[in-house]
Each structure stands twice: as structure tokens, then as C-alpha cells.
Amino acid sequence: MSPNMPGEPAYILIFKPDSNHADIDFGFLTRQGIDIQFAGDKKTMIRMMQVKQAGAVIAFYESEQNSTIDFLRYIMRQHPDTQRIYLTSSLDKEVVEQVINKAHVNYLLTLPVETEHLGKIISKALKRYYFLVNPSNRYDDLAGITADLLGDVNKFRDEANRDSLTKLLNRRSFDMMLTTAVNQFRERSIPFSLAIMDLDNFKKLNDTYGHLAGDQVLRVFGQIITRNIRHEDSAFRYGGEEFAVITCGERSKQMAVIMGRLHQQVRRKKIQFENQQIRFAFSAGTAFMRDNYSMTQLIQSADAALYYAKKHGKDQVISYETIEPDL
CATH class of the missing domain: 3.30.70.270 (Reverse transcriptase/Diguanylate cyclase domain)
Structure with a gap:
């Protein structure tokens, strides 16, 4: 397995983008200069990860979700820096518990998902990946991640203090x-x-x-x-x-x-x-x-x-x- 060298752009590995998810156009990532690779089965994904580690893996829910969850669990153990993004149309409690407790996904999104929101999540995932694999950039990246978190906290605090209809203080x-x-x-x-x-x-x-x-x-x-x-x-x-x-x-x-x-x-x-x-x-x-x-x-x-x-x-x-x- 060849990890990305400092400064080298990471790629996104997408697992099982079958016809059920054709409505998601991942071309927006390419247009942003992000390299994306697709794989339709677990063996291909493992082989690709052994050649070069992905910055993030995107996996979809399927009826036989255990295979997907087992794969994400493999990624967690063998490539802990790679960020795990799981997209699902199921809100079944058992599914949610499995992807959180077994695969320890970093981001869990429900389908359908807006392209803009998915793009923001992928951007955060790559930022976190670079933070983990490039020690020389950790302080700068940590400052950026901290700023993002503080921005989110301030946003939520402001929303908690305001009336949602009039935008006045509550x-x-x-x-x-x-x-x-x-x-x-x-x-x-x-x-x-x-x-x-x-x-x-x-x-x-x-x-x-x-x-x-x-x-x-x-x-x-x-x-x-x-x-x-x-x-x-x-x-x-x-x-x-x-x-x-x-x-x-x-x-x-x-x-x-x-x-x-x-x-x-x-x-x-x-x-x-x-x-x-x-x-x-x-x-x-x-x-x-x-x-x-x-x-x-x-x-x-x-x-x-x-x-x-x-x-x-x-x-x-x-x-x-x-x-x-x-x-």
C-alpha cells in the first residue's frame, strides 16, 4: 500500500455506485479537481487501496448491507486515516447502529442528498485525511478544522437564540x-x-x-x-x-x-x-x-x-x- 505523500492530492474511492444511485452525479468532484475512482466489488476496492490509499471511501447502503459494513470495517482497521462516508436511504435503527458501532463511519448521510451538502462533507473528510497523514501540516490543518468547528458552534448557538420565523432573538x-x-x-x-x-x-x-x-x-x-x-x-x-x-x-x-x-x-x-x-x-x-x-x-x-x-x-x-x- 502506498500512502499519499505530503502535498500529493488524495483521491475518492466510490464503492458500489449501482443503478439505484444514478441520480448522484459525482462529476462535480472531477470539476473541482478531485480524482474519483469507482469499484463494484470488495476485492477490487481492496486491491486499489493496496496500490494507493484513498483519502475517503464512499459506500452505499444495499439490501445485503453486511458486505458493505464489513468492507468499511476492513478500511477502518487497515487504513484508519481513510475517511469513511456511508450513504443510505434506510433509517432502520439496526442499520444505523451497525454502521456506527461496527464500521465507525466518519459521516453518515441519508439519501437523497443535495450535491452541495455532499460536496461540503467530502471537503471536510479530505481535510481531516490530510491532517492525519501529513504531520508537517497538522498545526495549520488543526487550526482550520478548529475554525470550522467554532464556526459550526457559533452558528448553532445563534440559531438556538433566534426565532426561526422572524429571525429575531427569542x-x-x-x-x-x-x-x-x-x-x-x-x-x-x-x-x-x-x-x-x-x-x-x-x-x-x-x-x-x-x-x-x-x-x-x-x-x-x-x-x-x-x-x-x-x-x-x-x-x-x-x-x-x-x-x-x-x-x-x-x-x-x-x-x-x-x-x-x-x-x-x-x-x-x-x-x-x-x-x-x-x-x-x-x-x-x-x-x-x-x-x-x-x-x-x-x-x-x-x-x-x-x-x-x-x-x-x-x-x-x-x-x-x-x-x-x-x-
Whole structure:
């Protein structure tokens, strides 16, 4: 067996690309300058690996999957640096357990698989292979692999903190960031305000136009909020059709500016949905943090102002400070 020398490009060995998998065009690898070789049986694959080690082996699920798994297990033992990629259309628990526990595959993909995604997996597999066989490049490769992993972690962390529909920060993020804002107010006297907003007559809108239209309204409102807050402010989907904004600034002055812009733009906005034009409105309650407030009291104050806005006509922004004597 001849391993690849440092700097020498690795090739991809594809095992059993039968007619069932003809929809996968591996030509995209060739176009990227990657050498690919095919083999239809285990003996041919072993012979090819003895001549020159592959950077990665791609194997497909077949009805008699034991032969494929046994081959991958052979690769794991004889060529541990070669990356093992297993493609399967079966989600059978026994199959999954075998390819993980017996063959220790590096990547398990379900069919059908998008070419772009498969390409990314192969790229990661080759990067890992080069890391293992070229000791002189290990530090550079390790830095690259670490950067990829950190990028994935940051991506997943960001997704975990955001609402998937509106792309705004979610309720979990709201709780954490409001706690931070309260602590900064107490420790460093940094003022801030809170707004809680609610879309008016949203249930009626859903009943009239359908839930897909309602989702579109939520998305558009989220976009309008994002465009109208400053970098140092934060916007959240508070829950359902409720949204929240935390803004830094002298008492509620900055919040009033932001809420004013939001109201102007929402009143002018027409959403085109399936040949229908949809208009919507929102009500909001605002409150600024005070020395004697807890976080709960701040939320309750903004909620009380929102309730007042809803009760007295909707489609308006009410500051808790302006109605406090009436409550």
C-alpha cells in the first residue's frame, strides 16, 4: 500500500455506485479537481487501496448491507486515516447502529442528498485525511478544522437564540439580555427602556387570510423592527404575536423615537399575499427602568401600558409613565 505523500492530492474511492444511485452525479468532484475512482466489488476496492490509499471511501447502503459494513470495517482497521462516508436511504435503527458501532463511519448521510451538502462533507473528510497523514501540516490543518468547528458552534448557538420565523432573538435571549441590562443599570447606572408590542386583531387576520399569511405578517413586522433599531438595541419575538425591544438611552426618549418610526412604517405597509393586500397594526406599551424596579416590575409596567393601549383603541404606543396616575 502506498500512502499519499505530503502535498500529493488524495483521491475518492466510490464503492458500489449501482443503478439505484444514478441520480448522484459525482462529476462535480472531477470539476473541482478531485480524482474519483469507482469499484463494484470488495476485492477490487481492496486491491486499489493496496496500490494507493484513498483519502475517503464512499459506500452505499444495499439490501445485503453486511458486505458493505464489513468492507468499511476492513478500511477502518487497515487504513484508519481513510475517511469513511456511508450513504443510505434506510433509517432502520439496526442499520444505523451497525454502521456506527461496527464500521465507525466518519459521516453518515441519508439519501437523497443535495450535491452541495455532499460536496461540503467530502471537503471536510479530505481535510481531516490530510491532517492525519501529513504531520508537517497538522498545526495549520488543526487550526482550520478548529475554525470550522467554532464556526459550526457559533452558528448553532445563534440559531438556538433566534426565532426561526422572524429571525429575531427569542424569549430565551430576552430573559438573558434583560437580566444583563438590569444588572448594568444597577452597577453602572446605564439607563434603558423596554417596549412590549402586540399585533392588533391577529387572530382575525389568521382566520381571514390563513396561517401562512399570518406567518408572513410576523416576518415582515420582524424585518421592520430590525431596520429601525440601533446597533446597541435588541429586538425579540416575545411569544406568539408579541414582540419586545430593549433600547439604551435617556429614559424613554430613544424608545419613543423608535416606536414612532415603527408606527409610521407599519401604517404605510401593504403586504402582498396570494393576490391580496394585507394591512396590519400593532399596539405597544413602554416603560423605563427605575431605581426601585425589579426586572419583573419593569415587565409588568410595560405590560400594563400595552393593556391600556389595547383597551383604549389599539394601534397606538402608550408609555407607562403617562398613565401611571390612572392605574
